[in-house]
Amino acid sequence: MIEKWKKLKKYYPLLLILPAFIYVLVWVVYPTFLTLKFSLSEYTLGTPWSAAKFVGLANFKWVFFEDWEFVPSLITTLEFTVVQVVGGLFAGLGIALLLNRITKGRNLMMALFIIPIALMPSMVGLTWRLFYSYDGIVNFFIEPLFGKINWCSTTFALPAILITEFWQWTPFFVLVFFAALTSLPQEPYEAAKIDGASSWLTFKDITLPSLKRMILIVTILRSIEALRSFDIIYTLFGGGPGIATQTLSIHIQRTAFLGRMLGRGSALSLVLVLITLAIIIPMMWYFTRSRS
């Protein structure tokens, strides 16, 4: 009996991870497999599944050589990602550094900062859509300086989306950097102070190197999120006007659910995954290399 129990006991860790494994299998592996299957098929949503016709790599050929919207959407996606990540890093770190200096009211300010990231992105998009209307609150404040702006124009639609995403996601950087800053050891700072180092030198030679790994982590996380960002872009201008704000995620949604071309939409999804991996893997490699 005891021998039997000892034999079973070695499977105990497997049992513990079984629920997570089943979850990943059902919600990640199987949908990925289905996406791959549809990406190799010609299938119109709304027709029987059996009508899906195997077409090999035809959908991928369409993506790279026939889809005139692919390159503009990719460029918009990359512009969006770079601005969000770089802007978020600078603003997030700057605000975190300022917060770190405050002693009174710091907790209240942190609580206020959490509000934007706690909101549903689609609700943020709908709310800011009202803000950006011609008689909206944004134009109310900027009219004395610049006059009213048509935010739903090809010139200003993308900046409008960038501002909104920036408003929602910068607190994420602030939270992470602030947590990292408060956990840094104080001795190097004391030593630097004794040596008469300036604030800039202290930041450059002590703070920044200490935060290097955290910067990499948030860059990776935010890049993944920005590359597949959908909610705010969709609810603000739906990818328009024209295709001025159409990112790859919007293009996928339009192709698969508006155009009902599930095969092509699936192929686009997989291409986006590959692009994301192509950007993230070098970062991860650098991260693991810097750890060792």
Place this chain on the structure above:
Amino acid sequence: MIPKIKIVTVLIIVVAVASIFYYAWPKAPGPGPVEYPESVLSWAENIRSKYGGTELTVVMITHPSTDAFKKMIPEFENLTGIKVNISEYDEVTYTDKLMVMLGEGTIPYDGFACAMELLPTLAMYPEFGYPEMIVPIDDFIADKSLTPEWFDFEDILPAYRDIMSYGGKTYGIMMAGETVMVMYRKDLFEKYDKEPPRTYDELLDLAKFFKEEVPEVEAGVSIRAETGFQNMWSWGNFLYGYGGGMIDPTTMTAEFNKKETVDSLKYFINLCEYGPVGILGYSFPEAWANFREGKSAMLVEASAACPGNEDPEQSVVAGKIGYAKFPTGPAGECAGVYGTGILIPAASEHKEAMWSLIVWLTSKYNSPKYLEYGGVANRVSDLEKKTYPYYETILKTVMEAGNTPLAKKMRAYYAIGPDFYPLWLSCATFMGQAQVGNITPEEACDEMQAAAETIIAKFVG
């Protein structure tokens, strides 16, 4: 150990809250004592004798008409002994659900709501070798034991009957029909001595006038123009009146690069210039809100917008709105007619019982009750009563501009089958590019023509 007093207190609170929920929860109104004519009673008795005890499951979209139907169902259940279960979803979720059901190859309900754009595709499924999805109801309509005289099929607006048909067979009964009209600020038109537009040119001139010369409004006309379903829907309302076309399903030829089609696109882009700033981001809610806020002099929109226009809680211009038939284009009168109907799936095992429910819910006899409960008017006799200021215009538009050969050609476009949607998206995107000036209307139409010809080749092949 939890003190007894705390347990008792919690129990009291739970019982109190449960009681509040039970007594205050809104209940469907009971049928109450009603006197029915002999014809209704004999029909009900016949249905009960054949189908009493049956249980129907119907899936519907969230809509005022569905709300009205739910209030009418208890009477039907009492009269016929047929139990009815309604599953209701918002339009977006409903569409997703419908797509999954169609993927499975069956609609496992006894009845379902279906938009007119999808009906021809579903009716055509056997032609593509797909399973039959919906059944024609002509035999039910002709069967006097199932369809009494007080149903009055002919009283339903002809165009609404038309869009619930395909290939000469009727598949559904309209539950929420609508057409497109011009809604205008009667007060401003009177002040500036203007008449409502009768032609496309007059609409454009009026839009320009009100935008440029009238300080009370910011825009001449509010209209949907967002890339996607919205801009194509709006343009489509003008396209056929210009003499243009998309795909003629009878000849399977694309007409996107016809001169008239290009001209209609140019006209629509021109019209949008007299719209509100940011119009390229306008879908139905934005276009409608802009007019109801008093910012535009006119609104080109589906008649579903009319009730909200006249509700003082939703509209600052309630009571100041005139309704005009959709204007005549260079090629003639043509007004879009749209709507959602109730259809019977082929998979239903209770088709006759389901038909009896449809008869009850959409009959002429029950129409006053249906309208009182907030349903959308679909019958000539209801619209002729002119209960609301827009009824007369809806009737005129659907009976006249919605019944012309051009209007019928416009509706026939949806009969190109499942490829309707990919083509629609493709056209919407090129149209959006023309709207922002990245390409000319001619180039946009050329691209649409090429996309259409690709689909036609596949269809014919």
